[in-house]
Amino acid sequence: MEEVWDAQTLLAAYEVMRRLRLDRFAGVVSAGKEARIYRAIDRQGRSYAVKIYLTATAEFRKSIWKYLLGDPRFSGIDTSNTKKLFFAWARKEYRNLLRMYEAGVRVPKPYLVYKNIVVMEFIGKDGLRAPLLREIARELSREEAVMLAKEALKQYELIYCCARLVHADYSEYNLMYLDGRLYVIDVAQAVSLDHPNSSLFLHHDLENIHRFFSRQLKIELPEVEELERWVTSCQRKCRREKEARLP
Template identity: 40%
Template sequence: MTDKLLRKIEEEISRLHMKEHGVEELKVEEDVFDKPTLETLYKLANRGVITAMGGSISTGKEANVFYALGEDKRELAIKIYRITTSNFKAMSDYLIGDPRFANIKQSKKSIVFEWTKKEFKNLVRARDAGVRVPEPILSERNILIMEFIGEHEQHAPRLKDVGRDLEDAASFFEVVIDYTTKLYQNASLVHADLSEFNILVEGGSGDEARPVFIDIGQGVTLDHPNAEEFLSRDIHNICRYFSKLGIDASEEDVLASVKGLV
């Protein structure tokens, strides 16, 4: 990338109001905002996909999530996977065996790009199956754009942080199991990393509270060799957590229910 193009990108970043967060600060975070990623953001802004971009709302081991605005001031979440520091071995374990990604090249860049596509496709399948997930909007290179879940630029809390405040934890648990069942039976998917860390609580802690499944990039289709093992692990995690909230959660019964055996 030429210095002239990089300056243009920085000008565009400034127009998107990222300047208040510091372009120099972002450039220091080379593992997230490398030059190709900045170039992609620039192109998305020129296409009107992004009209304003704010600060980080979540930092994970493989990716950062940023608040943004899109067309008609729609609130967006932009997930940017790190190409240089992501756990490629762990990603490969979930990609290999998935027939949708049979011809993936074993390079860092290829694995991250395919992982980003995988999360987008999993979100589409989950949403079509009736599971509440962030609506997927676009996947390009290592950037995933989706619906923002939250209010006032603050993402909805994770279940791990507010579970004990739920007024009706039993009903919330039932919806979580219903979503897990819909993933399995309707979408032929297993989340494969389901826990209180990857469920948002939308609508407050009262009767309107409902779960939102997130971080579904590692989700696998049922023909993946480890699909059943991952399902059992998901159910163990959920039952373990809700048991702490006083909910009678039998892993055997839940597993049978999810698989349609009862």
């Protein structure tokens, strides 16, 4: 185990392994500023992505206020306690993942949250993570790029209209590409629509998508304002509504 794991994280990881019957950790997938993502394998050889929040940088502390404190689901959190902050952040990521997953958004299936650890479906093949949209941008044909632009917007529509959330960090860096499909990742900062900054975050997310597809990949897209009107008009039927109408 790596030296960056404190004793509590180590114990928490053992508990996660016990609960999910994981056999072993099989290396680091990504080492970000706050979190590390590991691949873990269960006794049947299935892969999982295990995201562990490890270090609260000053930047992180400063930036998460606007996502955590404005979210009515997380009011009353003691933000002076680093451990508790991470537990809340991990729980927020898990709950956002679950809410999106249940609404039919293509996100990694969430399995478990425990303390500062979130376990979800591993997006990849043969033990290797899938590339980010950013990483395959140059290899895309025009047809593929058009298809993925529609796909990125459709996933956003599902997030907004069906999960009733705003991602708040939606870009080519947080979309993974596997078998012609996009997976939405990194959802801890997503907020509900009643968050005071949700319209601002929405605008920024759609700007990112617009910039990537229209400026970088030269795909013709309506203006950001029009995309915004389209997303927020919520013309699509959501899963739950559909299911509710079934006998």
